Amino acid sequence: MFKMTRNILLNLVGPRATRRYPVVVRPAFENCRGEPVNDMEKCNLCGTCAVKCPSGCILVDKRNATWRFDPYACITCGVCTESCPSGSLRQRNGYRSPVREMVPVLLRGRIKEGKPKAADQVS
Amino acid sequence: MRQAIIPFGPQHPVFPEPVHLQLKVEDEVIREAIPAFGYVHRGLESLVSIRDLHQMVHVVERICGICSMIHALCYCQGMEELMGVEAPPRARFLRVIWSELHRIHSHLLWLGLFADSFGFESLFMELWKIREKVLDIQEATAGNRIIVSVNVIGGVRRDLDLSQRKAMLDDLQEVEQAVRSVSGVLLTDYTVSRRTVGKGVVTGEQARELGVVGPVLRASGIRQDSRMLGYAAFNELELEPVVETDGDCHARCRVRLREVFQSIDLIRQAVSRIPEGELSVKVRGKPEGEAVARVEQPRGEVFYYLKANGTKNLDRLRVRTPTFANIPALVVMLPGMWLSDVPVVVLSIDPCISCTER
Amino acid sequence: MQGEVIPVNVETVLGEAARAKAEGWRLVTMTCVELDAASVDLLYHFDRDFELKHLRLTASKDALVPSISPLFFAAFLVENEIQDLFGVRFHGLVIDYGRTLYLGEDVKEAPFCRYVVNDSGDQG
Numbered sequence: 001m002f003k004m005t006r007n008i009l010l011n012l013v014g015p016r017a018t019r020r021y022p023v024v025v026r027p028a029f030e031n032c033r034g035e036p037v038n039d040m041e042k043c044n045l046c047g048t049c050a051v052k053c054p055s056g057c058i059l060v061d062k063r064n065a066t067w068r069f070d071p072y073a074c075i076t077c078g079v080c081t082e083s084c085p086s087g088s089l090r091q092r093n094g095y096r097s098p099v100r101e102m103v104p105v106l107l108r109g110r111i112k113e114g115k116p117k118a119a120d121q122v123s
Numbered sequence: 124m125r126q127a128i129i130p131f132g133p134q135h136p137v138f139p140e141p142v143h144l145q146l147k148v149e150d151e152v153i154r155e156a157i158p159a160f161g162y163v164h165r166g167l168e169s170l171v172s173i174r175d176l177h178q179m180v181h182v183v184e185r186i187c188g189i190c191s192m193i194h195a196l197c198y199c200q201g202m203e204e205l206m207g208v209e210a211p212p213r214a215r216f217l218r219v220i221w222s223e224l225h226r227i228h229s230h231l232l233w234l235g236l237f238a239d240s241f242g243f244e245s246l247f248m249e250l251w252k253i254r255e256k257v258l259d260i261q262e263a264t265a266g267n268r269i270i271v272s273v274n275v276i277g278g279v280r281r282d283l284d285l286s287q288r289k290a291m292l293d294d295l296q297e298v299e300q301a302v303r304s305v306s307g308v309l310l311t312d313y314t315v316s317r318r319t320v321g322k323g324v325v326t327g328e329q330a331r332e333l334g335v336v337g338p339v340l341r342a343s344g345i346r347q348d349s350r351m352l353g354y355a356a357f358n359e360l361e362l363e364p365v366v367e368t369d370g371d372c373h374a375r376c377r378v379r380l381r382e383v384f385q386s387i388d389l390i391r392q393a394v395s396r397i398p399e400g401e402l403s404v405k406v407r408g409k410p411e412g413e414a415v416a417r418v419e420q421p422r423g424e425v426f427y428y429l430k431a432n433g434t435k436n437l438d439r440l441r442v443r444t445p446t447f448a449n450i451p452a453l454v455v456m457l458p459g460m461w462l463s464d465v466p467v468v469v470l471s472i473d474p475c476i477s478c479t480e481r
Numbered sequence: 482m483q484g485e486v487i488p489v490n491v492e493t494v495l496g497e498a499a500r501a502k503a504e505g506w507r508l509v510t511m512t513c514v515e516l517d518a519a520s521v522d523l524l525y526h527f528d529r530d531f532e533l534k535h536l537r538l539t540a541s542k543d544a545l546v547p548s549i550s551p552l553f554f555a556a557f558l559v560e561n562e563i564q565d566l567f568g569v570r571f572h573g574l575v576i577d578y579g580r581t582l583y584l585g586e587d588v589k590e591a592p593f594c595r596y597v598v599n600d601s602g603d604q605g
Contacts, residue, residue, distance in 0.1 A: 029262050053178075351531070415483055448509075
């Protein structure tokens with residue numbers, strides 16, 4: 001009848017079962033997913049990440065060459081990183097800590113020089 | 124004898140699910156119970172008109188916060204049937220491994236809540252302490268504790284290499300020893316059996332007629348488990364459904380406890396037999412037609428109906444979760460019980476109201 | 482789709498459901514699919530020993546469909562949900578929530594119907 005008593009007495013004298021957070025913090029596992037980070041030097045503003053994102057948190061404006069990201073709508077699924085053709089997106093390791101103000105991420109890129117159009121060449 | 128109507132409401136201290144029961148009570152004995160829900164309806168099925176086929180995998184995962192990977196697995200299986208592709212063998216074994224990990228963590232969660240429902244809080248904390256190890260395995264291999272996002276249409280996204288598999292088996296050995304040391308309390312303790320044996324009885328005939336699924340059905344003596352359909356590499360593993368015959372709350376507790384050990388054994392079999400190969404096949408095109416998919420969740424059989432019309436959005440997605448099929452059984456189980464047995468009996472069907480209402 | 486699909490109409494659905502019950506089929510669920518502005522497709526899914534069978538009933542949105550909940554008790558929840566979300570009415574329900582299971586009491590339109598036709602006669 002007293003099966004749990006042994007457990008309870010062991011818990012009273014044994015070591016702690018929980019970590020003393022925030023003094024002791026466990027580092028995130030290697031494969032743990034976080035938010036995407038964009039390297040604007042490599043980004044060619046193709047917009048694939050914006051099309052594939054399930055929660056619609058990335059906005060790519062090709063005319064003004066901006067990449068806008070809302071980290072508070074991001075679900076850290078990693079689809080944008082996997083589908084990026086230029087390899088400029090990288091996923092952070094581990095989730096961010098709590099913040100007091102919600103600020104979206106706005107990055108500016110360079111509009112790359114494209115091939116001249118056929119109309120220009122003829123004239 | 125005068126009757127009182129007691130609303131066992133969506134907010135209740137012992138019961139974490141928002142389901143409302145209208146109980147007609149005569150001197151603390153229940154005469155009639157009518158369930159009602161609708162407090163967390165999100166209308167996720169109507170999102171098919173906004174999100175396309177591949178984005179819906181992420182929406183479907185978020186229907187439930189406990190069995191999320193298995194919802195995605197069922198959706199991907201239905202879509203693979205519509206598009207005419209088949210996931211490669213390695214992907215099918217990996218899906219089995221993560222499904223069974225989900226089943227272990229879900230049953231450990233339920234066992235803890237069940238102990239909490241009759242006031243045994245220290246057992247609740249012990250079981251959830253064991254569950255943390257399983258969640259750490261999921262985070263280390265798939266990237267997140269519960270919403271693991273490993274399924275895509277055509278296969279899986281992540282791989283398990285040799286060192287990860289070995290670490291997983293070592294951790295599961297510790298989980299198994301810990302659950303065995305605690306299971307004696309659940310199975311033979313005097314107070315636990317006084318609160319659960321003989322309560323909420325559903326006979327085999329009633330279970331078949333009401334159409335209940337999952338451990339509730341198997342605890343009433345009917346040997347039916349949707350994993351016997353043989354989807355996703357289950358046809359290559361040895362599986363025997365866990366059956367008990369009493370039909371009361373204690374029998375359901377015993378079924379789920381034995382299923383934890385069965386899942387650990389299935390993961391060991393899958394890890395030893397996993398073949399080499401690619402992780403997913405490329406899927407192209409827009410499908411057309413109707414498809415049906417059925418998978419065994421920790422709570423029972425989940426049923427998906429998908430209808431596609433040749434565009435990049437589905438026409439209709441219908442999800443019937445196992446708790447939806449088990450709630451009518453409450454109307455039969457509750458009359459004759461004491462008022463203090465209501466949380467124990469309602470928790471014994473393992474309700475997951477966010478799944479039910481989507 | 483796996484399983485045999487049997488077309489029924491409003492008069493024959495109770496007969497087919499009674500036959501399914503007598504042969505030992507278990508009701509899995511019912512699905513409602515909106516086909517166009519005026520009609521819906523009601524599918525009844527049955528299972529026996531891992532084999533599936535479906536009944537397809539194509540009805541107009543304001544038809545009164547007989548409920549199979551006297552035969553299959555578990556159908557009352559699904560039929561109430563279809564009443565709320567699609568606006569199809571069932572008669573003979575064992576427990577009828579009167580369109581208040583998911584919706585508030587003052588909601589008149591059906592949330593899952595995408596085609597809405599105005600009462601004034603214009604195309605919506």
